Each structure stands twice: as C-alpha cells, then as structure tokens.
Amino acid sequence: MKTESYDLGKSGFFIFLGEKEQSRHRPEMKVREEAGVSQAIFWGLIEPVKFRLYNFVLKSLNFSTDADDVYQETVLHAFQYFASFRKDKDFRAWIFSIAHNEIKSHFRKSLKQTATHSIDALTASQDDSTGALVREVFRFAAQLRPKEREVFFLYYESGFSIPEIEEITGLKEGYIKLLLSQARNRLKEALGVHHG
Amino acid sequence: MDEDKILDKEISRLVRSLEKGVPPGLDEQIALEASTGKPHRRRFFRKWQLALAVVPGGAALFLAFFFLWPAFRKQEEPQIAEIRTQFELVDKNITIIFFQKPDFKLFEED
Numbered sequence: 001m002k003t004e005s006y007d008l009g010k011s012g013f014f015i016f017l018g019e020k021e022q023s024r025h026r027p028e029m030k031v032r033e034e035a036g037v038s039q040a041i042f043w044g045l046i047e048p049v050k051f052r053l054y055n056f057v058l059k060s061l062n063f064s065t066d067a068d069d070v071y072q073e074t075v076l077h078a079f080q081y082f083a084s085f086r087k088d089k090d091f092r093a094w095i096f097s098i099a100h101n102e103i104k105s106h107f108r109k110s111l112k113q114t115a116t117h118s119i120d121a122l123t124a125s126q127d128d129s130t131g132a133l134v135r136e137v138f139r140f141a142a143q144l145r146p147k148e149r150e151v152f153f154l155y156y157e158s159g160f161s162i163p164e165i166e167e168i169t170g171l172k173e174g175y176i177k178l179l180l181s182q183a184r185n186r187l188k189e190a191l192g193v194h195h196g
Numbered sequence: 197m198d199e200d201k202i203l204d205k206e207i208s209r210l211v212r213s214l215e216k217g218v219p220p221g222l223d224e225q226i227a228l229e230a231s232t233g234k235p236h237r238r239r240f241f242r243k244w245q246l247a248l249a250v251v252p253g254g255a256a257l258f259l260a261f262f263f264l265w266p267a268f269r270k271q272e273e274p275q276i277a278e279i280r281t282q283f284e285l286v287d288k289n290i291t292i293i294f295f296q297k298p299d300f301k302l303f304e305e306d
Contacts, residue, residue: 043227054218059211068219072226079230130213137210156204156211184203191206 042082045091046075052158053099059153060103062142070106074099096158097168100150107146136190140183147171151179 046053057074058067078095085094141149147169154160154168155176162180166173279296 156208
C-alpha cells in the first residue's frame with residue numbers, strides 16, 4: 001500500500017491511500033494507473049477548497065453570470081497542469097493563483113459588461129440590519145478595481161494571510177497592506193454608521 | 197491594532213454571510229470535460245475575438261501580397277524609345293546630333 005500526503009494549507013492534509021505496487025511489472029499499465037491515481041489525488045485535493053474557490057471567483061467578478069465559466073476554466077486548467085504542482089507547496093494557494101490568472105484574463109478579454117446578480121436580491125433573505133451592512137460591504141467592493149477587489153476577497157472571504165496573497169497575486173506586501181488599510185478606513189465609517 | 201482585528205473579523209463575517217454553493221451539475225460537467233479531454237467551453241466573447249482576429253490577419257496578408265507582388269512579377273524588357281548620338285566639333289563650334297527612332301532601322305540592309 002502506497003500512501004501520499006498533500007499539504008492543503010489551512011484546510012489540513014489530504015492523504016491518498018492507493019495501490020501502485022501491483023502494476024510494477026507492466027509499464028504501460030503503470031502509466032495508465034498513475035494517471036488515474038493523479039486524477040484521484042486532484043479531485044481529492046480540490047473537494048475541500050472548491051466552495052471557497054467558487055465564492056472567491058463569484059465575488060471577485062461582482063456576482064457576474066460569467067463566474068461559473070471562470071470557475072470551470074480554473075478547475076480545468078488546474079487539472080491540466082496538476083503534474084507541475086509541487087507536493088511541498090500549498091495546494092490551496094496554488095489553485096487560487098490559477099483563479100487569479102483566470103479572473104485577470106477575464107477582465108482583460110471581456111469586451112462588454114456582463115450581467116450581474118443584484119446585491120439587493122441576494123441579501124433579501126437576511127434581516128434588515130445585517131442585510132444593510134452586507135450591502136454596504138459589497139457596494140464598497142464593487143467600486144474597487146478588479147485587482148483590489150481580488151485582494152479584498154482573498155483576505156476577507158478566502159482567509160489568506162498577506163504573505164499568501166503576495167504569493168497568489170504577485171503584488172507587493174506594502175501595496176496589499178495599503179489596500180486593506182484603505183478598505184478598513186472606508187468600511188469603518190460605513191459600518192460605524194450602521195452600528196449607530 | 198486590536199481595533200483592526202475586530203473590524204477585520206466583522207468585515208469577514210459580513211463578506212461570508214453571503215455565499216453560494218457550486219451550482220449543481222457544474223462539478224459533474226467539469227469532471228466530464230476533464231476526463232474526456234474535450235476543449236473548454238468557449239465563451240461568447242472569445243468567439244468574437246477569434247472572428248475579429250481574422251480582420252488584422254487578412255489585412256496583413258493583403259499588405260504582404262501588395263508589397264511582394266512586384267518582386268515576383270516577371271519584369272518586362274525595357275523598350276528603347278530613342279537613341280541619341282552627339283558629336284561636337286569644338287573648333288568649329290558645331291554640334292551634330294543623330295536621333296534614332298523605333299521606325300529607323302539601324303542595321304537594315306537593302
């Protein structure tokens with residue numbers, strides 16, 4: 001029995017238990033089985049992060065109807081390049097950096113503004129005070145530039161630390177800190193008003 | 197600093213209070229595309245981009261044809277329209293000029 005473990009960052013470890021030893025004497029079968037094993041590992045690694053990944057994409061695109069496509073492209077690209085993923089690296093940061101590239105590519109290629117879901121409609125089920133605060137936060141995020149919005153959601157939605165955001169986006173630590181500080185200052189006032 | 201942490205927690209709570217799960221069927225579709233190795237679903241604007249790429253491509257081909265065509269074209273032999281022969285008799289201050297036109301056969305023999 002062969003055991004492989006992968007670091008999932010804050011999500012913990014994913015451990016794959018598989019039998020790779022049995023096909024040692026048949027090389028062509030070994031290649032096929034190893035590809036299958038790699039696929040199984042990939043789907044096992046993505047399972048605990050996909051919810052946060054989807055929400056990051058969705059919110060970074062301002063709840064655009066294109067979010068499903070960008071999420072799909074992210075997962076398919078990650079699947080395609082999984083062989084290049086180094087086992088000692090954090091899988092969560094790796095796949096979010098692919099998502100970051102896909103979002104960037106989306107904004108670069110997008111010729112027209114795509115339809116977005118209304119924040120008011122999305123917060124309709126929440127009670128009045130929370131709903132108003134949530135709307136305030138998302139209205140603020142919607143005003144940000146795509147790059148800044150990504151930093152905002154990587155920090156507040158996906159729970160990445162500043163060094164991790166630096167690794168994912170390639171932005172300088174000082175710039176990330178400045179963006180977060182500006183967001184805090186803007187929201188402090190807005191949330192303070194609502195808190196009364 | 198503590199104030200920042202409290203605010204961060206509050207912002208994070210508000211951001212995470214509005215969440216959506218991965219739409220049903222999307223994961224299955226992704227898994228199917230990954231396993232069959234089918235090309236990714238193209239978005240509408242990508243098709244347009246592809247269509248628009250034909251325009252500069254066509255223009256480049258036209259310009260290449262326009263500029264390279266003379267180089268490949270068989271060059272016509274230049275026609276001699278006139279042969280001019282000039283003699284100067286300096287001491288007599290006389291200049292004699294012979295004009296040979298196409299209708300003038302230089303080596304014509306009777």
